[in-house]
Amino acid sequence: MTKSLIKNVVILGGGTAGWMSAVLIKKVMGSVVNVELVESEAIGTIGVGEATIPPIQLFNSVLGLNEAEFLRETKATIKLAIKFDNWKELNHSYYHTFGAAGKSLAFCHFHHLLQRAQNLGHQSHLWEYDLNYLCCEAEKFAKINTQDPILEMGYAYHFDASLYAAYLRKLSEQMGVKRTEGMVNDVKQHKESGFIESLILKDGQEIQGDLFIDCSGMAGLLTEKKLNTGYEDWSHWLRCDRAVAMPSERFENTLPYTRSIAHTAGWQWRIPLQHRNGNGLVYSSHHYSEDEAVNILTDNLESPSLGDPNFIRFRTGRRRKQWNKNVIAVGLSSGFLEPLESTSIHLIQSAIVRLLHNFPHQGIDESQVAEYNKQSKIEYEQIRDFIILHYHVNERTDSQFWIDVRHMDIPASLKHKIKIFKENGQLFREQEDLFAESSWLQVMMGQGIQPRDYHPLADGVPQDKLFNMLDQIKAIKQEPLAKLPTHDEFLNKLCNT
Numbered sequence: 025m026t027k028s029l030i031k032n033v034v035i036l037g038g039g040t041a042g043w044m045s046a047v048l049i050k051k052v053m054g055s056v057v058n059v060e061l062v063e064s065e066a067i068g069t070i071g072v073g074e075a076t077i078p079p080i081q082l083f084n085s086v087l088g089l090n091e092a093e094f095l096r097e098t099k100a101t102i103k104l105a106i107k108f109d110n111w112k113e114l115n116h117s118y119y120h121t122f123g124a125a126g127k128s129l130a131f132c133h134f135h136h137l138l139q140r141a142q143n144l145g146h147q148s149h150l151w152e153y154d155l156n157y158l159c160c161e162a163e164k165f166a167k168i169n170t171q172d173p174i175l176e177m178g179y180a181y182h183f184d185a186s187l188y189a190a191y192l193r194k195l196s197e198q199m200g201v202k203r204t205e206g207m208v209n210d211v212k213q214h215k216e217s218g219f220i221e222s223l224i225l226k227d228g229q230e231i232q233g234d235l236f237i238d239c240s241g242m243a244g245l246l247t248e249k250k251l252n253t254g255y256e257d258w259s260h261w262l263r264c265d266r267a268v269a270m271p272s273e274r275f276e277n278t279l280p281y282t283r284s285i286a287h288t289a290g291w292q293w294r295i296p297l298q299h300r301n302g303n304g305l306v307y308s309s310h311h312y313s314e315d316e317a318v319n320i321l322t323d324n325l326e327s328p329s330l331g332d333p334n335f336i337r338f339r340t341g342r343r344r345k346q347w348n349k350n351v352i353a354v355g356l357s358s359g360f361l362e363p364l365e366s367t368s369i370h371l372i373q374s375a376i377v378r379l380l381h382n383f384p385h386q387g388i389d390e391s392q393v394a395e396y397n398k399q400s401k402i403e404y405e406q407i408r409d410f411i412i413l414h415y416h417v418n419e420r421t422d423s424q425f426w427i428d429v430r431h432m433d434i435p436a437s438l439k440h441k442i443k444i445f446k447e448n449g450q451l452f453r454e455q456e457d458l459f460a461e462s463s464w465l466q467v468m469m470g471q472g473i474q475p476r477d478y479h480p481l482a483d484g485v486p487q488d489k490l491f492n493m494l495d496q497i498k499a500i501k502q503e504p505l506a507k508l509p510t511h512d513e514f515l516n517k518l519c520n521t
C-alpha cells in the first residue's frame with residue numbers, strides 16, 4: 025500500500041453525509057488538512073432522513089451549535105422515543121424510549137425486580153417507570169436540571185434534513201471548507217496502487233486529493249463504481265426494498281416521538297417537524313405495487329399532503345469494506361439499513377468519528393484500515409440484528425409477510441440474544457453496541473417476549489419492601505411531570521425568543 029502524507033481531503037457529495045463529514049473533519053482536523061467538497065445540484069440529494077438518536081447531541085456540541093438556534097434553523101422538534109403501533113399484533117402499541125425504566129440494584133436490572141413483583145400480583149408495567157414514556161404520553165418536554173440519574177431523559181431530534189445540510193454547509197464554508205459545484209464524470213486512479221488521484225468534473229476541472237470520502241449516496245461512485253468494493257446483501261432478513269415519502273400538513277399537537285405504524289407488508293413513519301409532518305411507507309415490492317403503496321400511505325396521513333410521492337429503491341446491506349484503498353464510504357454509499365430505528369445519520373457520525381480516531385495523517389496503513397473495517401462491520405451487524413428483532417418477534421396472523429418473517433432463519437448472533445433473554449431475562453451489551461440493554465429490553469418486551477425466569481437476586485428483597493420500592497420509584501419519576509411545559513410550549517419559548 026502506498027504511504028503518502030494526507031494533506032487534502034476531498035468529499036464527494038453534499039447530502040447529510042457530505043456536509044456532516046466536511047464540518048466535523050474541518051472542525052477537528054482543520055489545522056492539519058484542507059477539506060474540499062464536490063457536489064452536483066443537478067443530481068440533488070435523497071431528501072429524506074429526519075429522525076435521529078441521542079448521540080447527535082454530541083455531534084452538535086462538538087461543533088459548538090447553540091441548541092435553540094439549531095432548532096430554529098432546522099425546524100426541529102424533540103424526540104424522546106419511537107412509538108410502535110401494530111408491530112407485535114394489530115391494535116397493540118409500545119414505545120422504545122431513549123430513557124430507562126426504574127432503578128437497578130447492583131447486579132440486578134430493574135426488570136428482574138419488576139418481574140418478581142408482577143409474579144406476586146403487583147399491577148404495573150415496565151414503561152410506567154420510565155420518565156421518557158410518561159412525557160411522551162403527556163406530550164411534555166423540558167430539560168430537567170437534576171443530579172439524580174433516575175431523572176435523566178435521553179432525547180434526540182426530528183429535523184428537516186435539507187435544512188440541516190444547508191446549516192452545516194454554511195458553517196463549513198465559514199470555517200474554510202471549499203465547495204465546488206459540478207458533476208463528476210470521471211475518476212483518475214494510480215496505475216499500480218489503484219488509489220484515487222482525482223475527480224474529473226463535466227466542465228473539465230480536476231479535483232486532486234490524498235484521501236476521498238465517498239458521500240455520493242446509494243450509487244457509491246468511488247467505492248463501488250470505481251473500486252468494486254462489493255456489497256453484502258441482507259434483504260433475505262430485511263425484506264422491505266422500497267420507500268415512498270410524502271410530507272403532509274401538521275394537524276395535532278407536536279408529539280415528542282416518532283410514530284412507526286406497521287401495515288400488512290411494511291411500515292409507515294410519521295415525524296413531526298415544526299412546519300410539517302414527514303411521512304413515508306417502507307414496504308416490500310413483492311407485496312405492494314407503487315400504486316398500492318401510495319394509497320396505503322395517503323389513506324393514513326390524516327392531513328392533506330404537501331407534495332408528490334417520492335419513491336426510493338434500496339437494497340439492505342453493507343459495503344464489504346467501508347474503507348477501501350484511499351476511499352472511505354460514508355452515508356448511503358456505505359450501506360443501507362431501513363430507518364426503523366433512525367440509525368443512518370448516526371452511522372454517518374460514527375464513521376467520521378472513527379476516521380478521526382484513526383486519521384492516517386502519515387499515510388494509509390493497512391492494519392489501520394483493517395481495524396476501521398472490522399469496527400464498522402460490527403456496528404452495522406449489531407444494528408441489523410436490532411432491526412430484524414422488530415420483524416421477527418411478532419404475533420401477527422393477518423398477513424403472510426408477518427408470518428414469513430416470524431418463521432425466517434435469523435442471524436446466529438440475534439438468535440443467541442433472544443434465547444438468553446427468553447430463558448432468564450439477561451441482556452448484554454457487546455463491543456459498544458449502539459443500543460444499550462434498556463433498548464433491547466423495551467423492544468423484546470414490547471414485541472411480546474416474556475422471560476421465563478428472573479435473576480435470583482430479586483428474591484432477596486422481601487415482598488413489602490419490593491412493592492414499596494416500586495411505588496417510590498414511580499412517584500419519583502412522576503414528580504417532575506406536573507411542572508413540565510408541553511412540548512409545544514417548550515418549542516415556542518425556545519424558538520420564538
Ligand code: FAD
Binds near residue numbers: 065355357
Ligand atoms: P444523498 O443525500 O443521496 O447525497 C448524495 C450526494 O452525492 C448529493 O449531494 C449528490 O449531488 C452527490 N453526487 C452523487 N453523484 C455525484 C456526481 N457524479 N457528481 C457530483 N456529485 C454527486 N436516516 C436517519 O438517520 N433517520 C431517518 O429518519 C431516515 N429516514 C430515511 C428514510 C428513507 C426512505 C431513506 C431511503 C433513508 C432514510 N435515512 C434516515 C437515511 C438518510 O436519508 C441518509 O443516511 C442521509 O440522507 C445521507 O444521505 P447521503 O448524504 O449519503 O446521500
